[in-house]
Amino acid sequence: MRLRQLKRLQANIGAKNLFVSNFTKIQEKINILNDDWKKLRVQPIQSMKLVGGNPFLKQCTVESIFPTLSTQTLFMRTLNTVALVPIMYSWSPLQQNFMALLVSGQGTATCLPQG
Numbered sequence: 001m002r003l004r005q006l007k008r009l010q011a012n013i014g015a016k017n018l019f020v021s022n023f024t025k026i027q028e029k030i031n032i033l034n035d036d037w038k039k040l041r042v043q044p045i046q047s048m049k050l051v052g053g054n055p056f057l058k059q060c061t062v063e064s065i066f067p068t069l070s071t072q073t074l075f076m077r078t079l080n081t082v083a084l085v086p087i088m089y090s091w092s093p094l095q096q097n098f099m100a101l102l103v104s105g106q107g108t109a110t111c112l113p114q115g
């Protein structure tokens with residue numbers, strides 16, 4: 001293994017270990033606060049659950065009120081920042097309001113003008 005790759009790997013492992021140790025400290029403090037707040041009838045803090053062996057991934061579950069649609073579970077991903085659109089390319093001249101209609105069976109979206 002190259003020296004540069006080895007240093008990068010050690011830095012990643014060190015960052016993960018620090019994250020896990022900080023996460024356990026936060027969980028301990030949350031548990032202490034929740035125990036105190038149960039006596040005062042205050043709503044407890046919901047703690048984040050780690051997924052698998054990778055502490056940086058958060059799991060998101062989407063549930064539907066319709067019985068035909070199944071529950072979807074996936075990992076949350078961070079989005080990269082997007083450059084701002086210049087004013088000359090903005091949507092301000094558009095005067096109509098559009099309503100998005102989602103067809104659930106096909107997974108396609110259609111925009112219909114309201115009015």
